[in-house]
Amino acid sequence: MILKDELTQMTKKVFEKYGIEEEIANIITDVLIHANLRGVDSHGVLRVEHYIKRIKEGGINPKPVLQETDTSPSTSILDGDNGFGHYISKEAMNIAIKKAKQTGTGAVAVQNSSHCGALSYFVQQAAKNNLIGIAMTHTDKVVVPFGGAEPFFGTNPIAFGFPTNKEEAIILDFATSTVALGKILNAKEKGEKIPHGWGVDNNGEATIDPNEVVALSPFGGPKGYGLAMVVEIFSSMLTGAAFGPHISKMYGDYDKNRELGHFFMAIDPSKFVSIEVFTTRLDAMIQELRNTTPSTHVERVFIPGEIENITAKKRETEGIPLPKSVYTYIKNESENY
DSSP states (O other): OBOHHHHHHHHHHHHHHTTOOHHHHHHHHHHHHHHHHTTOGGGTGGGHHHHHHHHHHTSSOSSOOOEEEEEETTEEEEEOTTOOHHHHHHHHHHHHHHHHHHHSEEEEEEEEEOOOOOTHHHHHHHHTTTOEEEEEEOOSSOBOOTTOSSOOBOOOOEEEEEOOSSSOOEEEEEOSBSSOHHHHHHHHHHTOOOOTTSEEOTTSOEESOGGGOOEEOBTTTHHHHHHHHHHHIIIIITTTOOOGGGSOOSSSOTTSOOOEEEEEEEEOGGGTSOHHHHHHHHHHHHHHHHTSOOOTTOOOOOOTTHHHHHHHHHHHHHOBOOOHHHHHHHHHHHHTO
């Protein structure tokens, strides 16, 4: 276990060591620690070594100059100059928030970005401003279309954030694949079988053997597949980015910019009902859901994002668990700065 503040300081030092300005290093670190606190460790400081490799080989611009093109009172395009997606995305949501407060809605299409981390961070940004937040992004192919035998879309996540009154904001962030690839790799390493429906073999047939998995399955069959396509349309068609199988690999071609697209939107509920009515009624819904009679062998009904909030509170006080290799890398890099 490592305390949040210690991990934050070490991580920031690593980024600054490789030429990242303090402001940008702070934002990248904040997004990564946010993921670790919520228990989404796959999007936390585990990624630091990967990002540094990309900086070293030229795949990420450490000193980007962001360029906003204001296309209407409620819309903008933000060119990220191939910098860190975390920094670019936070700025994009800031623009969306500003526009939403002025016009009721704000939408920003991001181009020329890189991996942006957990989308929950950015929709939480909106929720903290009493706005509804929406975020989407894409990645390289790893998920088969429903009925297909070869991957076409990435895990293509989408996230929503809703402001509340006394309750914690509703944060829903999920990939459109059934599971993350890491769970397949973990089962493979342990020599365990995987649940039916997680992945497919060379013939596009579901398999329970992780060694046979060549691609992931979309969650909910045709529903997840359809939603993955929707996310792809927002992330690539509105931004001019490559789509599906044309997106450069995250783990490969480290010297090339990924040129990813993201889409962010903020909506002001007070343009429809008063913010007090909206947040108070949402609180009531949360309380009623939480009091729903649970099914057999289930403790109680949880609200979307509630388990992550519980994890965050625990890790804030008890510390964040890290694999030894990840801790050693960050500690060594920060101490040799």
